[in-house]
Amino acid sequence: MPDTLRKPTLDKDLNKFTRIGEATGSLNQFYVAPGLALVFVALCAVFAAVAVTGQPGAVIIVAAAIIGAYMALNIGANDVANNVGPAVGARAMTLVTALIIAAVFESAGALIAGGDVVSTISKGIIDPAAVSDPAVFTSAMMAALVSSAMWIHLATWLKAPVSTTHSIVGGVMGAGIAAAGVDAVNWPTMGGIAASWVISPFLGGIIAAGVLYFIKTAIIYQDDKIAAARRWVPVLIAVMSGTFAAYLALKGLNHVMSISLGLAVVIGIVIGAGSWLVARPLVRRQSEGLENRNQSLRKLFGLPLVFSAALLSFAHGANDVANAVGPLAAIVHTAELGEVATSVYIPLWVMAVGALGISIGLLLFGPRLIRMVGDQITKLNPMRAFCVALSAAITVIVASAFGLPVSSTHIAVGAVFGVGFFREWYTGNSRRRADYVTRHHFDKPDDDAKARKGEDQRRRLLVRRSHFLTIIAAWIITVPAAALLSGVLFVIIRMMIVSG
Incomplete structure (x- = not known):
């Protein structure tokens, strides 16, 4: 063999060491x-x-603080992805930017507008009289925290965004049944929560699809896209701003001061009108010199998406931090006073555990679910991601008006599904789209090839069915799985206490 083809032994050894070093570095990062x-x-x-x-x-x-911190980490890893995932998938912001924005606004929402009073029996799931003994109550809350945290941890590993509210409710229910029997459960309340499994994603999907239909009809498939965008994008920004203002007033600031639904709507209308006045000249200035194509339109939705991700994170921190620290606060209160109360105040250090835990969990483990929600269920661009963000806020307002229990996680993911399934339907059935494509693309010699390509596109599935089925299955079994695990853990904890 010629010398030029023979690899020197030293080079081989160096390559081996390099590969070992790379493997070690990868393992260390893990x-x-x-x-x-x-x-x-x-x-x-x-x-x-x-x-x-x-x-x-x-x-x-101290033991409860450890469990609460673990729960908060898992909420950050799983639940927060729904707020920033669509914006990341639409390339409106980088993953690092999204992580920083979400962490800052989640913490701010939890510490500034987080719930200062929380029900110790988690939304009335269990009759307080059934767990009136402080030792039994403490064991039940610990079992509920551990079981819900473990379930969310498993769901994150499976890339399934699940409701942390449903997880903790399932945990409380399971511990309550193990402690006092089936009769201790408030089954009408549980029925309302079960209804939210359907209501939340369905409403989110329908509203997101409706907004996307409007954008396609009023802007995308217009001959002069830029003129249409100048007319309607400020209106959409005003609707988003007003809706988020009402959403934050109703679901965030309501922890600080009493705000009725009517007052929240008035606040939303005022903020929306102001946003429209500001957005008109800004959109006109931003659209100057843009080409008359869809790629140009995406630039007009980028900044609103960044703001929506920040506002959703703030509202999520204000509301869902109680899922991590509510049972922890109840345990602290019971351990300090030796009695079970129907409501307790959350100490500042307990709130800090929840707020920091959610932010750290997001930074360390959040990218996995952010990529899933933003990129792997269906392809998102800024316009579609805008529909998801707007749908999340509108759905919460509508549900609050009717007194319906909804999950922010189910709403956001349902909106992503709604956008994807609507695109599947619209691509194959919209006469407006077909006429537009015919007028603008089928005027060259290769019309037949383009027609065949269009037919293939109409048959293409735009939502990954494997992810869809995995997420739906996780939603269905969240409450029973958390309940079963919590019941088992409660029995183990009680046995350990008795034997100790």
Whole structure:
């Protein structure tokens, strides 16, 4: 063999060392996130120990702080993806930018407008009289926290965005049944929660599809797209601003001051009108010199998407942090006073555990679900992602008006599904789209080839069915799975206490 074709032994050895180094680096990166999460949990334990030193039930409070921190990390890893995932999938912001925005606004929402009072029996799922013994109540809340956190952890690993509210409700229900029997459960309330499994994604999907239909009809398939965008994009921005203002007033600021639905709507109308006046000249200036094509339109929806991601994160932090710290606050109250109350105030250090835990969980583990929601269910662009964000806010307002229990996770993911399934239907059935394509694309010699390509596109599935089925299955089994796991954990905890 010629010398030029023979690889020197030294080069082979160096290549082996290089590959070993790359493998070691990859392995180290795999352990970095779990290691930092463990550090955070340990710091929470130390902080709780310092905060409750000398108080009754200090050991129980420290143990609950550890569990609450673990729960908060999992909420950040799973639930927050719904707020920023569509904007990332639409390329309106980078993943790093989305993580920073979500972490900052989640923490701000939790600390500024987070719930200062929370029901200890989690939304009236369990009759308080059934778990009136402090030791039984504490065991039930611990079992509920651990089971819901473990279920959300598993769902995140499976790339299934699930409702943290449903997880904690299932955990409370399972522990309550194990503690006091089936009769302890408030079944009408559970029926309302079960109805929300259908109501939330259906409403989110329908509204998102309706907004996308309007955008396609009024802007995309118009001969002069730029003129249509100048007319309608400010209106859409005004609707989004007004809806988010009402959403934040109703679901975020309501923790600070009492705001009725009517007042929230008035606030939304005022903010929306102001936003329209500001958006008109800005959109006109931004659209100057743009080509008359869809790629140009996407630039007009980028900035609104960034704001929507920030506002959704703020509102999520204000509301869903109670899922992590509500049972923890109840345990702290029970351990300190030796009695079970129907409502308790959340101490600042407990709220900080929830807020920081959600943000750290998002930064360490959130990218997995952000990519799933934003990129892997269906292809999103800024216009479609705008429909998802607007749908999430509108659906919450509509549901609140009718007193319907809804899940923000189910709404956002349902909106993504709605956009994808609507595009499948619209591509194959819209006469407006067919006429537009015929007028603008089939005027060259290769018309037949383009027609065949258009027919193939009409038959193409735009929503990944495997992800759709996985997520739907996870939604259906969230409450029963969390309940079963919680019941088992409650029995184990009680056995450990009795034997100890």
